[in-house]
Amino acid sequence: MKRAGIMMMGLLLPLGQAWSAEATASTGWQMTPFFGYSSSIDFEKSGDVVQPVPLSASLDSLQGQSSGNWGLFISKEVDDPGMVELLYSHQSTRISPDQPDRLTVDMLHFAGALILSDNLMAPYIGAGIGVTRFAAYDSEVTPSMSLALGVLPRLTEHLALRAEVRGYGSLVNDSNQFLCNPDNCVFKVRGELVTQWQANIGLTLRF
Incomplete structure (x- = not known):
């Protein structure tokens, strides 16, 4: 975990401009609304929970379905080839096996992207640190981190596509209650690093 944190901080430092000097008229700000597809999230049951009813005895794991x-x-461009940025992501999905409540996952990260080459595709690597909010029967806010690989091909001086694959890791607390049904609490998530992947595509406006 310490090694991953050092890697993320190293990626967040050398950030800067995403486009070449021909577009110097802009202020260097970017806004990118995006949509995508999130992988499933696997939650393992904490050993502290005592099953009160025989029918739930086999409930050892739950899954937030892919959706x-x-x-x-x-984003804000800086002096080197890349950006510093604020990232927000939202997902609402079903819980499997079926549960009465849905699972929502909200992520807010301070992130950055390092442009690897100023060619047509403008490939980049990215990293972020922040928080993730899991909410179903209750809610839990946990620290999280992310790593990304993507491309940022220009369409015009002020428009570009942005496509990336981003992996998230969230540290869930042992005392969490967000998957604990208050009428019959048979499941608490085991405290661990919960991981998920996203594939996203968006349209970047540069101004």
Whole structure:
């Protein structure tokens, strides 16, 4: 975990412009609304929960199903080839096996992207640190981090596409209650690193 944190901080430092010097008229701000597809999230049951009814004895894990997501980047170009940015992502999905409540996942990260080459596709690597909010029967806010690989091909001086694959890791607390049905609490998530992947595509406005 310490090594991953050092890697993220190293990626967040050398950030800067996403486009070449021909577009110097802009202020260097970007806004990118995006939509995408989120992988499933697997939750393992905490050993502290005592099953009160025989029918729930086999409930050792729950899964937030894969589904669509949407979100927003607000980015600022800096002196080196890349960006510093604020990232928000939202997902609402079903819980499997079926549960009465849905699971919502909201992520807010301070992030950055390092442009690897100023060619047509403008490939980049990114990293972020922030928080994730899981909400079903209750809610839990946990620290989280992300790593990304993407491309940022220009369409015009002020428009570009943005496509990326981003992996998230969220540290869930042992005392969490967000998957604990208050009428019959048979499941608490085991405290661990919960992971998820997203594939996102958006349209970037540069101004």
